[in-house]
Amino acid sequence: xxxxxxxxxxxxxxxxxxxxxxxxxxxxxxxxxxxxxxxxxxxxxxxxxxxxxxxxxxxxxxxxxxxxxxxxxxxxxxxxxxxxxxxxxxxxxxxxxxxxxxxxxxxxxxxxxxxxxxxxxxxxxxxxxxxxxxxxxxxxxxxxxxxxxxxxxxxxxxxxxxxxxxxxxxxxxxxxxxxxxxxxxxxxxxxxxxxxxxxxxxxxxxxxxxxxxxxxxxxxxxxxxxxxxxxxxxxxxxxxxxxxxxxxxxx
Amino acid sequence: xxxxxxxxxxxxxxxxxxxxxxxxxxxxxxxxxxxxxxxxxxxxxxxxxxxxxxxxxxxxxxxxxxxxxxxxxxxxxxxxxxxxxxxxxxxxxxxxxxxxxxxxxxxxxxxxxxxxxxxxxxxxxxxxxxxxxxxxxxxxxxxxxxxxxxxxxxxxxxxxxxxxxxxxxxxxxxxxxxxxxxxxxxxxxxxxxxxxxxxxxxxxxxxxxxxxxxxxxxxxxxxxxxxxxxxxxxxxxxxxxxxx
Numbered sequence: 001x002x003x004x005x006x007x008x009x010x011x012x013x014x015x016x017x018x019x020x021x022x023x024x025x026x027x028x029x030x031x032x033x034x035x036x037x038x039x040x041x042x043x044x045x046x047x048x049x050x051x052x053x054x055x056x057x058x059x060x061x062x063x064x065x066x067x068x069x070x071x072x073x074x075x076x077x078x079x080x081x082x083x084x085x086x087x088x089x090x091x092x093x094x095x096x097x098x099x100x101x102x103x104x105x106x107x108x109x110x111x112x113x114x115x116x117x118x119x120x121x122x123x124x125x126x127x128x129x130x131x132x133x134x135x136x137x138x139x140x141x142x143x144x145x146x147x148x149x150x151x152x153x154x155x156x157x158x159x160x161x162x163x164x165x166x167x168x169x170x171x172x173x174x175x176x177x178x179x180x181x182x183x184x185x186x187x188x189x190x191x192x193x194x195x196x197x198x199x200x201x202x203x204x205x206x207x208x209x210x211x212x213x214x215x216x217x218x219x220x221x222x223x224x225x226x227x228x229x230x231x232x233x234x235x236x237x238x239x240x241x242x243x244x245x246x247x248x249x250x251x
Numbered sequence: 252x253x254x255x256x257x258x259x260x261x262x263x264x265x266x267x268x269x270x271x272x273x274x275x276x277x278x279x280x281x282x283x284x285x286x287x288x289x290x291x292x293x294x295x296x297x298x299x300x301x302x303x304x305x306x307x308x309x310x311x312x313x314x315x316x317x318x319x320x321x322x323x324x325x326x327x328x329x330x331x332x333x334x335x336x337x338x339x340x341x342x343x344x345x346x347x348x349x350x351x352x353x354x355x356x357x358x359x360x361x362x363x364x365x366x367x368x369x370x371x372x373x374x375x376x377x378x379x380x381x382x383x384x385x386x387x388x389x390x391x392x393x394x395x396x397x398x399x400x401x402x403x404x405x406x407x408x409x410x411x412x413x414x415x416x417x418x419x420x421x422x423x424x425x426x427x428x429x430x431x432x433x434x435x436x437x438x439x440x441x442x443x444x445x446x447x448x449x450x451x452x453x454x455x456x457x458x459x460x461x462x463x464x465x466x467x468x469x470x471x472x473x474x475x476x477x478x479x480x481x482x483x484x485x486x487x488x489x490x491x492x493x494x495x
Contacts, residue, residue, distance in 0.1 A: 068394055068397055085391050089392055103399050
């Protein structure tokens, strides 16, 4: 559902075309302040990475964009968004196709229609032959691809990706980052990518928003005008990574 | 394997105790005497076993239907949950021997009061385990369904129900194990057939070996029912990793 909170200074048109605009968002859980005046904008088909240390309210930010949580203060304008939660959220009793087709089923498609639609993408997602595999039978990388396909098939203009590769080993994570870059190039969407890995942010994003530790506030925003495909060894990517780490106070 | 060894050891010790003259065999017959009674009286015991099995099966079915409906209702509706919970829990505090005569008085000596009493004993573990299972659904998965704008009914059907299935089976296995108790108490309060009735009769006649044979059949019935549900669970819940 689109969240429409009237606010001056944000562009409704960009939101209608699939953008996201948060301004001065505050959120506290009891006495714990999670977000302190966070502003964030994503133009249609732009990939914005939100990077910061653990516990800076990144997941809360995504829930606000998805309309799962209401902010205490501030304005939220966002096109309909689909969430890819941390730890993939695959349902263990469904096979890979049914998991990928979950959004279609919720949307009212019959089991057959939904399975057929999801299966069409299996080859492109490197999941051929694993249609009937249950989540425990899939590798970590495959699980993330099924989860990403499920998120895509929700058919929402905005993707909210919550540390999609946080649980993977370094090698698989590197492969999956390249794969996601390719997938977003083939099927451009507005994406808000939450990560604690600034290299991942530098590889995938058009803009990197850096958050402070709790309560999360924006400490810096880095534009990433680099051509794609990018490689983690590119001098520009390495330089950007260093800048981001310095801004976060880690280097 | 180990279970068989333990049971054999216990039976051996029991046999030795009775043979050595430690206990009056009117109080405690040896396992071999019970086995003999079981074999020789099979013609008398078989109809009683059939009667009790039928009561238990019908009662369990009713309990599962009612317990499932109650578990779902309590999960879906907080006001209903607040209203029903004390009643549901309280129903388990009332001893079956107390209400059994009442139920017999109202429903007569037929099948109905037995089924009702079995159901009364069994619906609680079914309802409570199902309710707990539904409630314990992974909150992240719930968030995911909510982000897809799933309706309450879709969330229940696609997420909560499958996720609660293992807990529901736990409830049904517990119910299967205790169902026999309900049937026995019901038969004690008024009936002319069934293993509970047989037990009462043979005890009165000091036919202890026969009474033990009837008890053994009750034991076997409970184990068989439990096993049937465990088997069903293996087929229905085929996604959880199982240790040997």
